[in-house]
Amino acid sequence: MLAGAIALVAAAGLTACGDDGGSAGSGSDGGQIELTIGTFTEFGYEDLLKEYEDLNPNIKITHHKTGQGGPYHQQLLTKLAANSGLEDVVAIEEGHLPDVLDKPHLFNNLADIGPSDVKPERWLDWKYEAGTAKDGTWVGYGTDIGPLAMCYRKDLLEAAGLPSDPEAVKPLFESWESYFEAGDTYVEKTGKAWFDSTSQIFNAMQNQLDVGYVDEDNKLTLESNQDIRDNWDQVTAAGNRGQTAKLVAFSPEWNNGFKQGAFATKTCPSWMLGVVKEQAGPENAGKWAVTDAFPGGGGNWGGSFLAVPKQSQHPKEAAELAAWLTAPEQQIKAFQKTGNFPSQVDALEEPQLLDFTNDYFGNVKVGTLFAAQAQKVEKAQFKGPGDGKIQENATSPALQAVEKGKSPEDGWEQAVEAAKRIAG
């Protein structure tokens, strides 16, 4: 009898909710909850979200997908400023994270609202650190990463009399000194460029420093940190010795450079393999190779986080969804779909990942290779607000200007001035 009454109440509850199933957030106990999630480019979440709905019948998920990262993050910041309109779960890319981490009060602390069984140990240390604000707020669960390796043209290195076998080539990519030295040999023998652009090399070197362009006191480090200046001098000098192809990364000319064999080596995060394959095209198949060495140790370029903004009406449920999506099992599925390299410790030991090969790069086990590179990253660099913008709008353009004939000294001044404007 009692059971019957409960069943009746439950049924009534269900029908009541069925009526307004379409409208947002009808409330708590037993009712249907509508969650929204915002992502950009391809996260590979479509099937996973359906799976989550099946597992949790009371949750309905709407997925907002934006094609490009730039407009997506601009919208994200605008909606954060407006304090309305954001999804319950938002994806944030590494490069844009420093701006967001500077305002942790706009986000829920995942350490408080997230499921208690989700611990920082799920992720690589540096990935977890990168998603945490300096006041300790855990802003984002890590999704994917972009561990760095070196890609190179076997045939071009051979032609210059340099080793080209993935093992034998490693000493060339041991340190930045050996890398630029090999570059000099290559330029001398072939008269062609060693790398695509000075800014691509400089960014990788910059990322290996302990502190980024802006330190923990929100102070610009460009002038105070001698290491940055040393990197600058080293890179611009190599560029002036003919090592750079002077191509602006991701420009049509850069794309063309892959086809023309305009440069022999390329700093290669895991996702770059797809770019190389697409731009170099079938006519260059079998010429590119990748090796698990990177000058100066390891590094990371790219990857994202899932965060729950304070605006969310259902922070707990949103955190649960974010936690589930960033679990190793789910990220492996996303990896199989899109190639986004997982950031979870357990996922890096999965056979599905380790046995993953890439036919364009001579069937090398890229899963194993990049998992090893991911372990080489020692710690997350501290990046203050504006870090990504300084790279994109201060140092990179200034390095391009040096490639086009500006003196390294004048270029440095241009970079410092632009960085000061950005840092405010």
Added chain:
Amino acid sequence: MTSSVDTDAERAPSRAAPAPPPPHAPRLTWRQRLSVADAKWSPYLYVAPFFVVFGVVGLFPLLYTAYLSLFDRELLDLEGTWVGIANYVTLLGDAQFWNALVNTISIFLLSTIPQIIVAIAIAALLNTRLRAPTGWRVGVLLPYVASLVALGIIFANLFGPNYGLVNGVLEMLGFERIDWQANRFASHVAIAVMVNWRWTGYNALIVLAAMKAIPNEMHEAAVIDGAGAVRRFFSITLPLLRPTLIFVVITSTIGGLQIFTEPKLFDAMPGSNNGGSSGQFQTVTLYMYQTAFETQNLGYASAIAWVLFLIIIVIAVANFLLTRRIASSGVAEDGAR
């Protein structure tokens, strides 16, 4: 049946009238008053939607931008700090702003002047007897229909310093390669070509419509007076195009000084607002956009917007006066004769 009812109704007030003489003017019925109000106020009601929409999306943002330009406010700050005219003072000493302004004016001159001259020439050609005139007219408008983003990508490819078609052709003809990205003036020319490609045909059609409106008798009279085609063009066609030319010049001034998409897409770095490695083709609108949404300094960006607004007004007025002078000198000559 109906007529009897009508006469009854007419009679009714006249019967009541004699008793008290009306104190003021005869009182209007509710219906009459409504009809007076209708005639008086309805026109305003009908044009109101435009002004309401304009007020919401035009005037309000304009005024709010002026208000915002007096604050120091970052995008993620919910409130700004009052700084008075400090933003404007900074702006006057901002080298990047002056650099952007020079770029803008340079690109504006490189695009507007050739564009209008060529547009008039094309219109004159289209005004001659052509087979399939509609086909030609649609033809000159085609670049305007094409997507601006697609055009930007194609032109950025054509003007690529290393592998671009333009440099390939230059080299084939024995000229030196030009770095269309890094060289300041060359980049302005490349962007102006993009603008001209898109807008010349559009302006040509407007000018053509004005040419068609010139009465044939004037040309016939001139022919009888012995004027040749060139003479007729400069003494009849051009002076009578004056109102249209003023319109075309002012719209291209407004458009030319706000040029944004072309330089943004021309930049080799995708999505960049830098206008080249040293800001060599960063325009004022690009700088404003960068300040607002990249540097996230809304107050300063608002100040840039207002200064640009004032500059556009000044240049548009100057152009208006100039065009009037140039076009009227022909008329004056005619009158003197």
